[in-house]
Amino acid sequence: MLLVTGGAGFIGSHLVRRLVDEGAAVRALDDFSSGKPENLADVRGRIDLVEGDLRDEATVRRAMRDVRVVFHLGAVPSVTRSFVDPHTTLDVNIGGTLNVLRAAQASGRPRVVLASSAAVYGDRPESPKTETLTPNPLSPYAISKLAGEQLCAVWTEAYGIETVSLRYFNVFGPRQDPASHYAAAIPKFLQALTEGAEPVVYGDGEQTRDFVHVDDVVDANLRAATAPSVAGRVFNIATGRAVSVNAVLSLMASRLGVAARPRHEPARAGEVRHSLADISAARDALGYRGDISFAEGLERTIAARPSRLAAAGR
Ligand SMILES: NC(=O)c1ccc[n+]([C@@H]2O[C@H](COP(=O)([O-])OP(=O)(O)OC[C@H]3O[C@@H](n4cnc5c(N)ncnc54)[C@H](O)[C@@H]3O)[C@@H](O)[C@H]2O)c1
Numbered sequence: 001m002l003l004v005t006g007g008a009g010f011i012g013s014h015l016v017r018r019l020v021d022e023g024a025a026v027r028a029l030d031d032f033s034s035g036k037p038e039n040l041a042d043v044r045g046r047i048d049l050v051e052g053d054l055r056d057e058a059t060v061r062r063a064m065r066d067v068r069v070v071f072h073l074g075a076v077p078s079v080t081r082s083f084v085d086p087h088t089t090l091d092v093n094i095g096g097t098l099n100v101l102r103a104a105q106a107s108g109r110p111r112v113v114l115a116s117s118a119a120v121y122g123d124r125p126e127s128p129k130t131e132t133l134t135p136n137p138l139s140p141y142a143i144s145k146l147a148g149e150q151l152c153a154v155w156t157e158a159y160g161i162e163t164v165s166l167r168y169f170n171v172f173g174p175r176q177d178p179a180s181h182y183a184a185a186i187p188k189f190l191q192a193l194t195e196g197a198e199p200v201v202y203g204d205g206e207q208t209r210d211f212v213h214v215d216d217v218v219d220a221n222l223r224a225a226t227a228p229s230v231a232g233r234v235f236n237i238a239t240g241r242a243v244s245v246n247a248v249l250s251l252m253a254s255r256l257g258v259a260a261r262p263r264h265e266p267a268r269a270g271e272v273r274h275s276l277a278d279i280s281a282a283r284d285a286l287g288y289r290g291d292i293s294f295a296e297g298l299e300r301t302i303a304a305r306p307s308r309l310a311a312a313g314r
Pocket residue numbers: 005006007008009010011012029030031032033034035036052053054055072073074075076077092096115116117118167168169170171172184
């Protein structure tokens with residue numbers, strides 16, 4: 001049995017589907033706080049879905065029964081929200097990770113693959129970011145992700161639980177929710193351009209990101225579940241290529257055949273200026289490739305939009 005926490009979320013639901021397609025027995029644990037049941041609609045009868053809260057140790061222990069690998073993606077995943085409600089972010093992201101590790105220790109000692117984040121680097125000026133840089137978290141969210149990694153490393157060291165932390169950079173792809181106040185740029189842009197609304201750009205738009213398609217992130221998780229000699233390690237998961245927010249917008253607009261007229265708002269608290277990954281450690285140790293180009297990833301994302309939008313010819 002494989003467990004995906006946060007399995008009803010954007011990335012988690014892609015991972016669940018891929019595992020099911022590969023014939024694995026899959027359990028998903030989610031409280032549907034930001035994830036949605038419809039994200040799992042097409043695999044619903046084929047997985048064991050546990051509705052519950054990561055903060056509840058008994059729930060996590062129950063979900064861990066007979067589990068060989070746990071992909072721990074369940075979290076409050078927003079920098080902005082972590083300033084608004086830091087208690088919840090820290091309780092879920094740190095307390096939840098601790099519950100996963102303790103349940104792993106008490107059960108069949110599954111490997112734990114943690115979803116961490118490039119946010120741990122903060123505004124360190126070095127580029128590209130390598131895993132050996134000293135982290136500099138600039139938000140409660142980043143602190144929670146770094147604490148999760150460090151808990152994983154300690155559980156490997158102290159109890160021999162095999163843990164692997166994956167620092168995702170900016171993930172995008174189908175089913176990423178544009179509706180939330182805390183949504184990421186790509187789904188928001190796509191929604192705005194499709195509906196003829198003004199996309200909002202924070203700051204001047206020249207900030208750059210290493211956008212990684214969700215299929216590459218799923219691939220990294222699968223590799224991290226089985227790679228030898230990686231216990232306790234941390235890996236960047238990205239593409240090694242940077243794209244500016246302005247470039248994202250103009251590429252998307254030209255692909256959709258519309259004009260990109262953004263409205264600029266002040267840069268957000270805790271946001272970093274440039275973010276680019278060195279992915280050679282993941283390449284070497286996991287065999288990870290991260291080779292879906294931004295243009296290809298965007299194409300897959302646009303192609304997977306709900307048919308009513310595609311039918312509108314946009
Ligand atoms: N999307 C990105 O660009 C990105 C970048 C870096 C790291 N990450 C990490 O990847 C993981 C998945 O993020 P996502 O983008 O798919 O976000 P998401 O919000 O779609 O997924 C998070 C899931 O966790 C669930 N969850 C939240 N609190 C819970 C709780 N207390 N108990 C049980 N389930 C709970 C949510 O309902 C949701 O389904 C997160 O750990 C996030 O920090 C994401």
